[in-house]
Each structure stands twice: as C-alpha cells, then as structure tokens.
Amino acid sequence: MGEHPVDHLRRVVIVDDHGIFRAGLKAELAGRVEVVGEGHDVESAIAAVRAGLPEVVLLDVHLPGGTGGGGAEVVRACRDLPEVRFLAISVSDQAEDVVSVIRAGARGYVTKTISTADLVEAVKDVATGDAVFSPRLAGFVLDAFGTGGVEDVRDEELDRLSAREVEVMRLIARGYTYREIASELFISIKTVETHVSKVLRKLQLSSRHELTRWAERRRIV
Structure with a gap:
C-alpha cells in the first residue's frame, strides 16, 4: 500500500446489467474511486475492462450475454490481465454463485447490502492483493x-x-x-x-x- 500516494483513487470498472444500480453505485463512490468504465453484459464488461485497465472490477455475478457464464465468464476472459482484480458484488449470497466466481479467479465477494464505506475499503484491499469476503460467504469458499x-x-x-x-x-x-x-x-x-x-x-x-x-x-x- 505504501507505493500509492494518500490521495490515490483506485481505478474501477462497474459491471451490472441494471443501469439504475450502476448509476447509484457510481454516485455513491464519487470522489472515493475513479470509475473508468462500465459494462452491462458479458461482452461489454470484457471490452470495458480491456479499455480501462482498472485496478478493480466491481462485478455482478449474473450477467446476460456471452456463453451464459455470467460474471465468472468475464473473469476467465481477462485472465491475461494480471494487474486487474475482480470483486464480485451481488444480491445473491448462494454458495454456488460465490464458489463459481471465485473458482474463475475473483479476489472477493460481497453482497449489495454492504455499506459504501465498507465497499470502498474492500476495493482498496482487493487492489492491494488481499481477499475480501464477509464471514458467511468466506465459509462457503473454505468449504469448497x-x-x-x-x-x-x-x-x-x-x-x-x-x-x-x-x-x-x-x-x-x-x-x-x-x-x-x-x-x-x-x-x-x-x-x-x-x-x-x-x-x-x-x-x-x-x-x-x-x-x-x-x-x-x-x-x-
């Protein structure tokens, strides 16, 4: 963490198929992160990640498009970009959703009930290489x-x-x-x-x- 200045804003891409959620999240995070792109389906997400080269992608698990793999498909398609890290943020707290996106290579998983302050901290932690889960979700991963x-x-x-x-x-x-x-x-x-x-x-x-x-x-x- 020491290599970044104090006022460094993490570069983030927001991926969700609901425009109102992307807009709300972008407004909540304004001034706390730098949003460099958005995606609404698998194809647009991959394109946004490759164009913006963010530090962290806030990724919904259930996305239309692609071959039906959702958020996990996006993660797999971007494995050649090791500097980009993925943090799943979803309404779902189902074990199969958590495990599938982590197997693909995401660095963490939080639900949409997370507070803005906690989400900002989660982005910072994932950007520096840490893994971020709520205890309940981490239990699924440890089991799997x-x-x-x-x-x-x-x-x-x-x-x-x-x-x-x-x-x-x-x-x-x-x-x-x-x-x-x-x-x-x-x-x-x-x-x-x-x-x-x-x-x-x-x-x-x-x-x-x-x-x-x-x-x-x-x-x-």
Whole structure:
C-alpha cells in the first residue's frame, strides 16, 4: 500500500446489467474511486475492462450475454490481465454463485447490502492483493476449497503446520480479523494470536500480507 500516494483513487470498472444500480453505485463512490468504465453484459464488461485497465472490477455475478457464464465468464476472459482484480458484488449470497466466481479467479465477494464505506475499503484491499469476503460467504469458499486443497498440496512447509494452524492460516489469508477468527473457531483472540505467531515462525514469514501471498501461491486460500 505504501507505493500509492494518500490521495490515490483506485481505478474501477462497474459491471451490472441494471443501469439504475450502476448509476447509484457510481454516485455513491464519487470522489472515493475513479470509475473508468462500465459494462452491462458479458461482452461489454470484457471490452470495458480491456479499455480501462482498472485496478478493480466491481462485478455482478449474473450477467446476460456471452456463453451464459455470467460474471465468472468475464473473469476467465481477462485472465491475461494480471494487474486487474475482480470483486464480485451481488444480491445473491448462494454458495454456488460465490464458489463459481471465485473458482474463475475473483479476489472477493460481497453482497449489495454492504455499506459504501465498507465497499470502498474492500476495493482498496482487493487492489492491494488481499481477499475480501464477509464471514458467511468466506465459509462457503473454505468449504469448497477446504481440505481437498491442502491434501492436493504436497508441501514440506505446509506439513509443519497443525490442522488448527492451517485453519487459522486460511482465515487470515481470506481477510478475517483475529476477532472474526476467534468467533468462527470458538477460541479466544489470544489463542488466535498464538496460532498466527506459530504459523509465521514455522513458515519464516513476517506479516499477514506475506502469509496471504504464501497461501495464494499454493492455491490453498
């Protein structure tokens, strides 16, 4: 985050098939982000992303057009643009919608009930490489990519971690706060801190950001 000046406005493309929602979101975000493009279906979304090269795409999951893949199809079509990150924003909180767009490569998923302030923070977090989910939605992702992801990774470093340490690592990498992890795993915040310290020491990492990158590289986030 230090490489950006304080007043840097994140470049954003808004994709939604409802014009009134795009207009409302654009008005809400005015002065907080720089909207460099809009899309209303799969084709126009891909075109807007390629033309605007935003840092973050606010992407609805259900979009007309293309081959019927919706938002996930847009993400897949833009995989050759690694500097562009996708944050799904949808009225849906259904597990299959969350998982499909994350499998495609989106960096986070929030529902349209999110506050403007929280959405701005989510955009900033995704732009800097973090993953953003509400705890409920993150649970879907952890279930979908859960133990199978770990079993698929034959990694000497990962083998140093206990099962609970792996759980904590995943939640940290998903953007949970210590308090949220404590609530999710029914342990104290101090116990969470102890687990995080052990994970960082065992993996020879110095921060939660490094831990997130470590988990991403092994596709176990």
